[in-house]
Amino acid sequence: MAGLLVQIVGAPLSLLTDAASFLASAGLVTGIRAQEPPPAGSPQSLWQGISEGVRFTFSHPILRPFYLLVSTMNFFNFIYSALGVLYMVRVLHLPPVLIGIPAVLAGLGAIIGSLAAAPLARRAGSGRTMVAGEVMFTGGFLAVPLAFGPRLTATAIIGAGFVIVGIGLMLLDANATTMLQALIPGHLMGRATAANDQLNWGVRPLGALAGGLLGQWLGLHAALWIGTLGALGAALCLVATRVRRYRFGDSPGSPGST
Numbered sequence: 001m002a003g004l005l006v007q008i009v010g011a012p013l014s015l016l017t018d019a020a021s022f023l024a025s026a027g028l029v030t031g032i033r034a035q036e037p038p039p040a041g042s043p044q045s046l047w048q049g050i051s052e053g054v055r056f057t058f059s060h061p062i063l064r065p066f067y068l069l070v071s072t073m074n075f076f077n078f079i080y081s082a083l084g085v086l087y088m089v090r091v092l093h094l095p096p097v098l099i100g101i102p103a104v105l106a107g108l109g110a111i112i113g114s115l116a117a118a119p120l121a122r123r124a125g126s127g128r129t130m131v132a133g134e135v136m137f138t139g140g141f142l143a144v145p146l147a148f149g150p151r152l153t154a155t156a157i158i159g160a161g162f163v164i165v166g167i168g169l170m171l172l173d174a175n176a177t178t179m180l181q182a183l184i185p186g187h188l189m190g191r192a193t194a195a196n197d198q199l200n201w202g203v204r205p206l207g208a209l210a211g212g213l214l215g216q217w218l219g220l221h222a223a224l225w226i227g228t229l230g231a232l233g234a235a236l237c238l239v240a241t242r243v244r245r246y247r248f249g250d251s252p253g254s255p256g257s258t
Contacts, residue, residue: 079227109166136168
């Protein structure tokens, strides 16, 4: 839809449409009225809550490597994100409508991944499914710097990679959400999640900034290779951690032995 909209009405009006959708969403969310009592064991201060969340996460044998490597992956992935569309336009010379096709195929892959996530986790284990998903998610982006040939050929290569991206993302996210809910105690869920999100999301603008600098210094193609290979390397590092051995039902702090 985005590529088609840009092709028809241009980029500025497309961005305004996107911004308007976010404003509409914010307005609807603001209209929600709910009174929630503070949970038992609430921290006395904001900083105490942050400290408890960080301390729990980084003392946990599964959550610590998971968040550190996922955050590293996101740093490199946002090097790619800052440059990917620019590379498709300036180097591969793809029009907006063709740039939108890989995103559509990523959505198709996401549907496949969401349907496969639970069966694969039951068969292979949640940890192995998550690690495989992260490797697929990051590896699929290699299709962009690898793309070549006429416009339709390059679009087909990138589209095939983005199907893998979508499948991998859902294998990762569906099982990661289940793992975090199982491993983080209920009274720490908000604090640990907030602390982890600060790390995971905080590195993304830094990655985008690094992507812009690398693209300026080294060129778009070299910078894309750094982003995609760096993200894939972080994903592959998960194979050597205890995350891979996790199975749903393992007690907190005690990953399975399989």
